[in-house]
Amino acid sequence: MKEVYEVRMHARAGQGAKSGSQLLAEAAFKQGKWIQSFPEYGSERRGAPTVSYTRISDKQLRTHEPIVNPDVVLVFDLGIAKTVPVTKGLSEETGILIVNTNKSPEYIKKVTGFNGKVYTLDATGISLKLLGIDAPNVPMLGALIKVTDVVSLETLETVIKEHFLAKLGEEKVNKNIEGLKKAYEEVTK
Amino acid sequence: MSTLKPLTGAQAAAEAMRQINPDVVAAYPITPQTPIVEQFAQFVANGIVDTKTIPVESEHSAMSATVGASAAGARAMCATSSQGLALMWEVVAAVPGLRLPIVMPIVDRALSAPINIHCDHSDVMGTATIGWIQIFSENAQEVYENMLLAVKIAEDKDVLLPAMVMQDGFIISHGVENVEVFDDDKVKAFVGERNPDRYLLDVDHPYTIGPLALPDYYFEIKRQQEEAMKNAKRVYIEAGKELSKITGKTYPYFESYKLDDAEAAIVVLSSTAGTAKDTVDKMRAEGKKVGLLKPKLFRPFPYKEVREALKNIPVIGVLDRSIAFGAYAPLYAEIRNALFELDKRPKLQSYIFGLGGKDIFKSQIEKAFDELLSGDVTPEEERYIGLRG
Numbered sequence: 270m271k272e273v274y275e276v277r278m279h280a281r282a283g284q285g286a287k288s289g290s291q292l293l294a295e296a297a298f299k300q301g302k303w304i305q306s307f308p309e310y311g312s313e314r315r316g317a318p319t320v321s322y323t324r325i326s327d328k329q330l331r332t333h334e335p336i337v338n339p340d341v342v343l344v345f346d347l348g349i350a351k352t353v354p355v356t357k358g359l360s361e362e363t364g365i366l367i368v369n370t371n372k373s374p375e376y377i378k379k380v381t382g383f384n385g386k387v388y389t390l391d392a393t394g395i396s397l398k399l400l401g402i403d404a405p406n407v408p409m410l411g412a413l414i415k416v417t418d419v420v421s422l423e424t425l426e427t428v429i430k431e432h433f434l435a436k437l438g439e440e441k442v443n444k445n446i447e448g449l450k451k452a453y454e455e456v457t458k
Numbered sequence: 459m460s461t462l463k464p465l466t467g468a469q470a471a472a473e474a475m476r477q478i479n480p481d482v483v484a485a486y487p488i489t490p491q492t493p494i495v496e497q498f499a500q501f502v503a504n505g506i507v508d509t510k511t512i513p514v515e516s517e518h519s520a521m522s523a524t525v526g527a528s529a530a531g532a533r534a535m536c537a538t539s540s541q542g543l544a545l546m547w548e549v550v551a552a553v554p555g556l557r558l559p560i561v562m563p564i565v566d567r568a569l570s571a572p573i574n575i576h577c578d579h580s581d582v583m584g585t586a587t588i589g590w591i592q593i594f595s596e597n598a599q600e601v602y603e604n605m606l607l608a609v610k611i612a613e614d615k616d617v618l619l620p621a622m623v624m625q626d627g628f629i630i631s632h633g634v635e636n637v638e639v640f641d642d643d644k645v646k647a648f649v650g651e652r653n654p655d656r657y658l659l660d661v662d663h664p665y666t667i668g669p670l671a672l673p674d675y676y677f678e679i680k681r682q683q684e685e686a687m688k689n690a691k692r693v694y695i696e697a698g699k700e701l702s703k704i705t706g707k708t709y710p711y712f713e714s715y716k717l718d719d720a721e722a723a724i725v726v727l728s729s730t731a732g733t734a735k736d737t738v739d740k741m742r743a744e745g746k747k748v749g750l751l752k753p754k755l756f757r758p759f760p761y762k763e764v765r766e767a768l769k770n771i772p773v774i775g776v777l778d779r780s781i782a783f784g785a786y787a788p789l790y791a792e793i794r795n796a797l798f799e800l801d802k803r804p805k806l807q808s809y810i811f812g813l814g815g816k817d818i819f820k821s822q823i824e825k826a827f828d829e830l831l832s833g834d835v836t837p838e839e840e841r842y843i844g845l846r847g
Contacts, residue, residue: 333597
């Protein structure tokens with residue numbers, strides 16, 4: 270892994286990207302890494318485009334600039350790509366784009382103009398089926414760790430349990446874990 | 459032993475408050491209040507601290523209630539940000555004269571208008587002349603440690619002044635980072651309990667606080683306040699030495715980063731200093747001799763020590779995250795003042811950046827360093843980083 274691994278998440282307010290960024294960071298934290306997780310706050314309207322960042326490093330993190338050249342970009346809603354340059358700073362040689370969509374990676378390459386590695390996952394579909402709501406954050410993380418190994422599935426599972434058990438109860442937590450694993454299996458290149 | 463936790467800057471301040479265990483915390487529980495009090499209220503609700511919280515109807519009342527509690531003899535705290543600090547200003551300005559050691563974490567955010575919720579230092583710079591000790595923090599770790607330090611300095615018998623501990627809004631307050639939290643027992647022993655010589659609830663020894671003092675004594679009381687500020691400068695170092703026994707770190711007035719042989723230096727506060735350190739490393743690797751000075755203690759300002767640290771640097775850029783309209787920017791003015799006593803002064807450049815949360819990037823800091831290295835400076839005219847053309 271690179272010295273500093275950087276992930277940028279584009280979502281709509283309410284889709285849980287901020288929590289997603291934090292869950293990822295906390296999983297890395299558990300694996301002994303230095304972490305930063307920070308959102309870009311706009312006006313807090315449900316549905317407005319949001320950006321969340323996660324940095325993971327073996328060394329202490331000092332910079333506080335937004336992520337300029339992400340290693341991975343997660344897009345929680347393809348519609349955002351119409352107005353936000355979601356692949357900005359993402360290298361076509363080394364960068365990875367993961368999109369929540371039921372369309373194919375070829376289609377995504379066509380609409381975004383990004384010709385690097387593209388993966389797709391119907392994270393909303395998984396979330397709707399298991400939880401009955403559009404909360405694609407946990408499935409998107411499942412796809413991310415399948416594609417990148419940035420943290421282990423087990424650690425992420427533990428963090429999700431710790432985070433949501435008191436708030437959501439056992440049944441919903443288990444459904445989230447199921448969604449995580451389903452995404453881990455289903456993500457397509 | 460210490461524990462590593464993933465915390466936001468706001469949570470780091472609350473974590474320090476958990477260990478400080480103040481008797482009273484007063485807050486107005488909606489925006490512009492910070493997540494500091496939100497987190498702390500959970501500690502109170504869960505019985506982890508025995509603090510009495512007072513929900514009040516405005517920030518002005520929050521500081522008024524904090525003053526009342528502190529005058530009564532309690533260790534009283536409050537937290538605020540931006541418009542909240544502006545609204546409580548009247549009472550904030552009275553606290554130093556009342557000699558109440560209130561500690562208040564501040565989440566630095568822009569002031570209206572236009573309406574903005576993001577980071578800059580306009581809020582706190584407006585209070586730089588009224589007699590609070592002011593300590594700026596680069597990251598969540600520093601927020602936590604500076605909070606502990608602030609209590610110790612504020613309550614020192616030679617000081618008895620209020621203290622603000624600053625962190626950058628959103629960038630630090632809402633960003634999660636690794637924070638090393640030191641053992642409760644050791645930290646609690648370090649901060650101790652407030653033990654005032656005089657307090658209103660001590661009915662056997664009645665005294666008056668906040669009396670009328672007209673031209674007969676007002677001036678003399680203010681003179682004593684300035685003496686207390688001078689003492690705060692000494693006590694900052696003493697308290698830091700004591701805290702370092704727990705943390706293993708040092709607490710200088712400012713951090714010098716690769717300054718010794720620097721041909722150009724940047725001076726900048728808070729979270730941007732971290733970004734600037736990475737920039738210094740990148741440029742050093744390319745053979746460019748650049749360095750950084752990050753002030754931590756802003757009030758009282760360590761003029762002499764800053765002068766010593768900067769006297770041999772040929773050219774210095776000072777980056778301010780606020781404007782003092784019609785005057786030199788606040789940090790620039792201090793650095794300029796500090797260097798006045800030198801026979802041969804460094805060249806200086808003022809830069810304004812990041813107002814209303816405008817992002818600052820390493821590439822921009824690098825550009826400023828390159829300007830400084832080229833000697834292209836206009837000391838009487840500020841430059842702007844990241845402003846739309």
